[in-house]
Amino acid sequence: MRVTVFSAKPYDRRFLGRAGDGSGHELSYLEPRLSLETSGLAAGAEAVCAFVNDEVNRDVLASLPSQGVRLVALRSAGFNNVDLEAARDQGITVARVPAYSPYAVAEHTVALILTLNRKTHRAYNRVREGNFALDGLLGFDLAGKTAGVVGTGKIGEVVSKILLGFGCTVLAYDPQPNPVCEGMGVRYVPMEELLFSSHIVSLHCPLTPATHHLIGAEALRHMKPGMMLINTSRGAVVDTRAVLRGLKEGIIGSLGLDVYEEEGDLFFEDLSQRFISDDVFARLLTFPNVLITGHQAFFTEEALTNIAETTIANITSFERTGRAVHEVSVERIAREGKPSTGTAA
Numbered sequence: 412m413r414v415t416v417f418s419a420k421p422y423d424r425r426f427l428g429r430a431g432d433g434s435g436h437e438l439s440y441l442e443p444r445l446s447l448e449t450s451g452l453a454a455g456a457e458a459v460c461a462f463v464n465d466e467v468n469r470d471v472l473a474s475l476p477s478q479g480v481r482l483v484a485l486r487s488a489g490f491n492n493v494d495l496e497a498a499r500d501q502g503i504t505v506a507r508v509p510a511y512s513p514y515a516v517a518e519h520t521v522a523l524i525l526t527l528n529r530k531t532h533r534a535y536n537r538v539r540e541g542n543f544a545l546d547g548l549l550g551f552d553l554a555g556k557t558a559g560v561v562g563t564g565k566i567g568e569v570v571s572k573i574l575l576g577f578g579c580t581v582l583a584y585d586p587q588p589n590p591v592c593e594g595m596g597v598r599y600v601p602m603e604e605l606l607f608s609s610h611i612v613s614l615h616c617p618l619t620p621a622t623h624h625l626i627g628a629e630a631l632r633h634m635k636p637g638m639m640l641i642n643t644s645r646g647a648v649v650d651t652r653a654v655l656r657g658l659k660e661g662i663i664g665s666l667g668l669d670v671y672e673e674e675g676d677l678f679f680e681d682l683s684q685r686f687i688s689d690d691v692f693a694r695l696l697t698f699p700n701v702l703i704t705g706h707q708a709f710f711t712e713e714a715l716t717n718i719a720e721t722t723i724a725n726i727t728s729f730e731r732t733g734r735a736v737h738e739v740s741v742e743r744i745a746r747e748g749k750p751s752t753g754t755a756a
Contacts, residue, residue, distance in 0.1 A: 415456040417445035430719035450474045458482035464675040469497035491618040506725035506735035512714035517569035519708035523667035554578030559609030562616030563589040606633040618645035627653045637664035646672035665700040669708045678706045
């Protein structure tokens, strides 16, 4: 099949190219994101390959069939950027990568926790400047602390296992409790209890109408003062303006983000020579107790290999049978229910 890959970076070319070698697919790589303005670049393709910040809305989907596109192959687990009803109306199949490496996201989550706690990022800069003072670098033992994990799919499960290994008590909230987590000693509690009891809260839920701004003004009222909040799921699970108020009031003692609700104009690009016009994001960067990474939790050799291989498998299956291996649709969601697994990519 002829496939146009949007938001293509050098690593996409490397991993997709390797996975597609011998498949017979013709992959064309484009740096621009998929949008209504760029959708015409897919002319002549039978499929488009999109990533998390590509726009796959009703207008974009309406523009694709006339160009020959019948498949949207997402190289991500999340599909909140896709209008599935519009895809159905246009006769376009949508496929995704339901799992690639829960370890990649889980381990990055714990890296954020450890870095914020022991302030190794600040220590690194100090030592390079010849400053070996320890003032301002005080941390705490993870052993004996309570960690709350919101969303216990594969990623939340691995995060829970790692935190239990550190000696934490792990509480969880998920409408669909994970038996594996329960078997490890994770205790499921109501969201309010989790927020009130946890020194650390880590978010691993998908972005749905029910989880949009799950952490907002109301959630802040239940939090333990000085707690640590980590989000490696989806940006809009957190109400950033409310979290800013929580930081200023000391409710949130430290904040680690790998995702941001307005990241579409920022992440995956080199903006070092440009002015960042997002005032909310700029305000976040002024806090010494905030650590932000640019949606890189998924970014490991193993995860990118699995993403590429699953994406190519979806395309190959669709070409041969008219169905992708991992289709996502309005009907399938209604039949199976919304996924409980949090995703970073």
